Amino acid sequence: MPRVQLFDKEKALKNAMELFWKKGFNGTSTRDLEKATGLGTSSIYNSFGGKESLFFETLQYYMETEQTKLGQNIKSSPSALKALRALFECVLQEDSAAGMPVSGCFVVNSITELANNSPRLNQFVTAARAGTIAILKELIQKAQEQNEIPAVNDPTQLAVYLQTVMTGLKVSGMLDSCPVSCSFTKFLR
Missing domain, CATH: 1.10.10.60 (Homeodomain-like)
Incomplete structure (x- = not known):
């Protein structure tokens, strides 16, 4: 039994x-x-x-928790561009809002620790990154349809770029979160 x-x-x-x-x-x-x-x-x-x-x-x-939060942010936003802004604001405020020391992204931290030694981690991260890029691409396409982002930008390339920026923000925020979040939040406006 x-x-x-x-x-x-x-x-x-x-x-x-x-x-x-x-x-x-x-x-x-x-x-x-x-x-x-x-x-x-x-x-x-x-x-x-x-x-x-x-x-x-x-x-x-x-990843499931983060993608669920991402989906909720997207659904509750009145426009795709506002959803993108909210997503980045969430990334910037995540650790400080929890009242915890800034710990970065769990996945990014794991990559920096284990990527050269773990093909399984590399496969996992590749799949997770592809999922995030797909969500960002969908948002970008909606923003283009709503004339919030110029349609001349390739949605896939822009999604890859934004995912890379998100990763960089999490790493930079571990060093000194306020200057990074303050300057990027101003950029989003």
Whole structure:
């Protein structure tokens, strides 16, 4: 008879994600994960398949959460251009609004730590980046249809550019968030 999970998997994922985000994959020990999730080593392995599998589940959880927020921002905005602005404002305010030290983007942090050593991470990030670019491209196309952005701009190239800017903002914001967010917010107006 299969064992029944007696813990909140989403809460465990969220706590593990926050730990990996703060300490990185290599800086997080199994004991750290036990404390963060409230699970023993055997439960972590039985439920998630070990530290690496748990790490990738937390990355997936993060991306799903971020893309859900992105979708909600898009749906609640009266225009595509305003949705793009709101998206960038959200990126700029994310960490400071939480009252936490600026920690950057979990995915970007993971790339800088592990990209040269993890083909699996590279595949994950490539797929996640493509998803973000697709959402941005759709917004750009809508903004062009609404005559908010000149139609002469290629939506795919502009989406790639904006995704790259988003990544750069998260990294720059880790160093000194106010000058970056203040100057970019002025640019968005």
